[in-house]
Amino acid sequence: MPPSAEDVQPDVSQLPAWEYYPTPRRTGMRIVGFTVIPALYKLVCIGAGCAGVYMAYRVPRALKDVSLVIYDKNPSLGGTWLENRYPGCACDIAAHHYSWSFELNPNWTSSYAGAEEIWRYQDAVADKYDCKKYMKFNTRITDASFDEKAGVWKLTGTGANGEAITDECEVLVSGMGALNSWKWPDIKGxxxxxxxxxxxxxxxxxxxxxxxxxxxxxxxxxxxxxxxxxxxxxxxxxxxxxxxxxVPSMLAGDTVTYTEAQKQRWRDHPEELKAFYDAFCDGSEDGFKLFxxxxxxxxxxxxxxxxxxxxxxxxxxxxxxxxxxxxxxxxxxxxxxxxxxxxxxxxxxxxxxxxxxxxxxxxxxxxxxxxxxxxxxxATGFDTSFIPRVEITGLGGLTLKKAWSDISEGYLGTAVAQFPNYFMFLGPQTPIGQASLLPYMEAQGDYIMKCIEKMQVDSIKYMSPNVQVQREFNDWSQAYLKKTVWASSCSSWYKDAKGRNMAIWPGSAKHFINFLKTPRMEDYDLVYTKANRFENLLASGLTR
Known part of the structure; x- marks a missing residue:
């Protein structure tokens, strides 16, 4: 049956009625002629650190019909590199490895960069790619609850002037990091x-x-x-x-201050800079064997x-x-x-x-x-439980704090069973402590984009990892990690109170990146926008 006149939106009003399959926001893809147009989605990322910068760079380039908002409690982007400014604060990963693959930096002053220089790099990347227009600073999200019927996350928080704010989105991403909530030591007096x-x-x-x-x-x-x-x-x-x-020697060698001639060489020959970066990424595989x-x-x-x-x-x-x-x-x-x-x-x-x-x-x-x-x-560290400072409530009123009260378990360090359309950077079981965070943050970000694109095109209302699949992933992780030094007898934030390793990926950083290239949709529970999924999947019944 052709749609009624009121169903036809203005931008397609000149098309023959039979060519348009009307579908409002949040109910699936639209068919205009023979072209599939993804459903309109809103994505909210909490945190404008490195994860937020990557989302602001990647989302508009990888997805269509997705609006993006990034909230951060701080007055500027940068996360860790904005907040941590103690004397000597630096990254102990080589600067040329601690770089985005799409914006390698020939101008690092030395082989290891300090906090302020890293912040300036991230800030420059955000300016170059117009990332800041998606960011709302001095804004603290305090609660996020999933509305199962509507298929959206409902957010509340406090704005820059102390006012109460609300928002909602189809997809929620945590870019808050694993080590963000610092704590005083529990010492009497x-x-x-x-x-x-x-x-x-x-x-x-x-x-x-x-x-x-x-x-x-x-x-x-x-x-x-x-x-x-x-x-x-x-x-x-x-x-x-x-x-x-x-306290070993620096893994990438002693600190070297780069000459202006060397930096100019990299500017003039970006292929050499890329080869230098690739060598660090490839070396992480051999580095993993040391553990x-x-x-x-x-x-x-x-x-x-x-x-x-x-x-x-x-x-x-x-x-x-x-x-x-x-x-x-x-x-x-x-x-x-x-x-x-x-x-x-x-x-x-x-x-x-x-x-x-x-x-x-x-x-x-x-x-x-x-x-x-x-x-x-x-210098007593952070809350290492992975539980975010935001109260996250998923299906059936289950909070992430409750779900992770015994052990923090997720799926591939990127999603969590019973928390639909919720993704995270640097979640439990990621390659923390092995190599540069940025390459595998790119892998996580790209994985999230592919999941969103699948949801748009297939009219998926929401998706979350299957509970049993998540259980099997974590069982395998614990079994594998017993073969590593991370299972030996030391006090480490990688482990929980019962000695289970909740932080480390069961393999190398490169292994993690490769595994995330193609989302395994069979590992997810999918809920479609229509009672009969094929109403949208098969749509007009035509191929051209």
Missing amino acids: LEDFKGKKMHTAAWDQKYDLTGKTVACIGTGASAIQTIPKVQKVAAHLDVYQRSPVW MANSPGNKEWLATVLKRYETLIPDPAFRKKVTPDYDIGCRRITPHETYLQAIQEKNVDLIVEKIDHIVANGVVTKDGVLHPVDVLIT
Whole structure:
């Protein structure tokens, strides 16, 4: 039956009636003549860090009839690289690897880039590709609930002026990252300290540490970068080490400052820059083999680091104090040899006695000794549960917080069973800790685009990973990871309270990228816009 006059939209009013199959927003594709036009969708991404930048670049180039909004709580884009500005903050991945494949940067100042330079790079990419027009800053989304009947996510939050805001979208993407919500350490008396107190993730850049007596609690990645800088200006520095960490040489070699001639060479010969980038990406496959337990590569790596320790730390007693007793690679490696040099300086005390409590003027250790300080730095990390700061509610009123209360499990690090049309960057079981995040963030972003395109063309109302499929993926991940150093006995944020590895992909970063190239729709539960899916799938019944 031809459509009635009121069903015919103005832009196709001149077409013969039989050529138009009217379908409003959210109910499937439209057929104009013999051309399939995807359904109109709205996509919201929470977070304007690297993930948000990629979405703003890729969505308008990969999808049609999709509107995009990116919300971020900060006044600018950048995420981690905007927020983390502690002394020495940098990426320990080679700068030319920590780059977008579509916008390689010939202008990196050195082989490893600092936080501010990385932020400037991301900001320049956003400007070049007109990404910022999709971004709404100083806006905090607090709740997102899926309306099963309508097939949309309903969002609430707070705008730039404190006003309540609402929005809705067919597809919701989390670009909030795995390590975004920093936390104070759970130490008795922390609130009683009267001196200056700072967390590395919330650094006061205006405060001058020169001539101060400083305590740094923690020896993780941020501490290892901060301590060499603080040691140079502080009158005295106490470093509280709960457990030692492996500090190998930088994986891509020592830091090299690039000459203007080298940078110009890359500008003039982009094919050489691309080959340099590709070499890093290809090398991640061999790098992954180092993390296989008891493998020749891991044993050789350990021997190399121990030999290096003998050179850098001549005192055997001190060397023993900072040498871990667990497999190298079990915890996130922290390649920063200047840390090992800094903690041996005369104005530094490495304290391994456990902290008992904190008082107004310092730190009291378990042996009863008071260590007076002017400044307390906590380098104690983030909430590593993967549970986002936004309350996410999926099918049947199930919240992500509840679903992940025992263990954070998803599907391919990118989707979650019972949370339809919800995708995420850097979810559980991604190649965190192996190589540059950006190449596999591109892979996740492209995967999301392909899923959305499939939904548009096939009139899928919503999709979510099948519960059993997700269970099998996680069972396999746990079984595979038992063969790696990540399963050995160390305290690591990769593991949950029961020792299950919830963070790492069961394979190399390149393996992850290849696996995500083609979405396995058979792994998803699909709900179509029509009771009979073929009403839209077969449409007009014609081929041309």
